[in-house]
Amino acid sequence: MARVVVDVMPKPEILDPQGQAVAKALPRLGFAGVTEVRQGKRFELEVDDSVDDETLTKIAADLLANTVIEDFTVRRIDA
Amino acid sequence: MTAKIGVITFPGTLDDQDAARAVKYAGAEAVSLWHADADLRGVDAVIVPGGFSYGDYLRCGAIARFAPVMGPVIEAAAKGMPILGICNGFQILCEAGLLPGALVRNSELHFVCRDQWLRVENTTTAWSTRYDQGAEILIPLKSGEGGYVAEPNTLAELEGEGRVVFRYAGANPNGSLNEIAGITDARGRVVGLMPHPEHAIDALTGPSDDGLGMFLSAIDALVKA
Numbered sequence: 001m002a003r004v005v006v007d008v009m010p011k012p013e014i015l016d017p018q019g020q021a022v023a024k025a026l027p028r029l030g031f032a033g034v035t036e037v038r039q040g041k042r043f044e045l046e047v048d049d050s051v052d053d054e055t056l057t058k059i060a061a062d063l064l065a066n067t068v069i070e071d072f073t074v075r076r077i078d079a
Numbered sequence: 080m081t082a083k084i085g086v087i088t089f090p091g092t093l094d095d096q097d098a099a100r101a102v103k104y105a106g107a108e109a110v111s112l113w114h115a116d117a118d119l120r121g122v123d124a125v126i127v128p129g130g131f132s133y134g135d136y137l138r139c140g141a142i143a144r145f146a147p148v149m150g151p152v153i154e155a156a157a158k159g160m161p162i163l164g165i166c167n168g169f170q171i172l173c174e175a176g177l178l179p180g181a182l183v184r185n186s187e188l189h190f191v192c193r194d195q196w197l198r199v200e201n202t203t204t205a206w207s208t209r210y211d212q213g214a215e216i217l218i219p220l221k222s223g224e225g226g227y228v229a230e231p232n233t234l235a236e237l238e239g240e241g242r243v244v245f246r247y248a249g250a251n252p253n254g255s256l257n258e259i260a261g262i263t264d265a266r267g268r269v270v271g272l273m274p275h276p277e278h279a280i281d282a283l284t285g286p287s288d289d290g291l292g293m294f295l296s297a298i299d300a301l302v303k304a
Binding site (some may be wrong): 010014017018047 | 141181184
C-alpha cells in the first residue's frame with residue numbers, strides 16, 4: 001500500500017477568482033504582504049502496489065484534473 | 080413522423096421537465112432518458128439539461144460524463160445526431176470532449192440569475208437555423224460556473240470557423256472569453272450554451288419566447304434528414 005497525493009491547480013493563464021477573493025480578504029484581516037493566492041485541490045489516494053505510475057498519471061489526467069484548465073502533479077508518499 | 084427528442088435526467092438534474100415541455104411545445108415527442116440507461120430509446124436528438132448533476136462534485140459535469148447513458152450519446156454524436164447541452168449540460172459536453180474548452184467559476188464569484196440578451200452569430204447549426212444572423216434574443220441565465228475558457232489555439236479555431244453560436248450582448252455576465260455564451264462542434268450538430276432556452280418558450284412563463292427557436296430548429300433538421 002502507498003499513499004499518493006495528487007495536487008491539482010488552475011493553469012497560470014486561467015483566471016482564479018476564488019484565489020483572488022482569498023487574497024483580497026487577507027488585508028482586511030490584518031495580514032499584510034501576501035501578493036497572490038491561487039486555490040487548487042489536493043487528493044489523497046490509498047493505492048496498492050499493483051498500481052503503477054502510468055496508471056496514476058492516467059487517473060489524474062482523465063478524472064481528477066481537467067487538463068484544459070488545470071495542471072496536476074502526482075507523488076507517492078512513503079508510509 | 081413525429082421527431083423524438085430525448086431529455087437526460089441525472090441525479091441532481093433540475094431542468095429536465097422544462098426541457099421536455101419545450102420539446103413538446105415545439106411539436107416533437109419528448110422521451111425521458113435516465114442516466115443509467117444503456118441506450119437512447121430510439122430518439123432522433125438528445126438534450127442534456129441543466130442542474131447540478133451528481134452535486135457538481137469534483138467539477139461541474141465531471142462525474143456525469145462517465146454515466147452509462149453518455150456512452151451512446153458520444154457514439155450518436157459521432158454519427159451526427161443533434162445534441163444540445165444547456166448550462167450543466169454544456170459543462171457535461173465539454174467534460175465529455177464533445178465540445179472544446181471548459182466552464183469555470185464566474186469572474187465576480189457570484190451566482191448570476193437574470194434575463195440575458197444574446198446575439199445569434201451562427202444560424203447554420205442543427206439548433207439555430209430558425210434565428211436570423213445577428214438577432215438578439217432574451218433568455219434566462221442562471222449559473223455560478225459559466226465562464227467559458229479555452230486555450231488560445233482552440234479559441235482562434237472556434238472564431239475562425241464561425242463556431243461561436245451565441246455571444247453575450249452588453250456587459251459580460253461571467254468573464255467568458257470573447258463573451259462566448261454558446262458554441263458548436265465542427266459539424267454544427269452538437270451545441271452547448273450556458274443560458275436556458277427552455278425557460279423562454281412562452282411569454283407567460285419566461286421573459287420571451289426567444290428560446291423556442293432552438294427546439295424548432297432541431298425539429299427542422301430532423302424532418303429534413
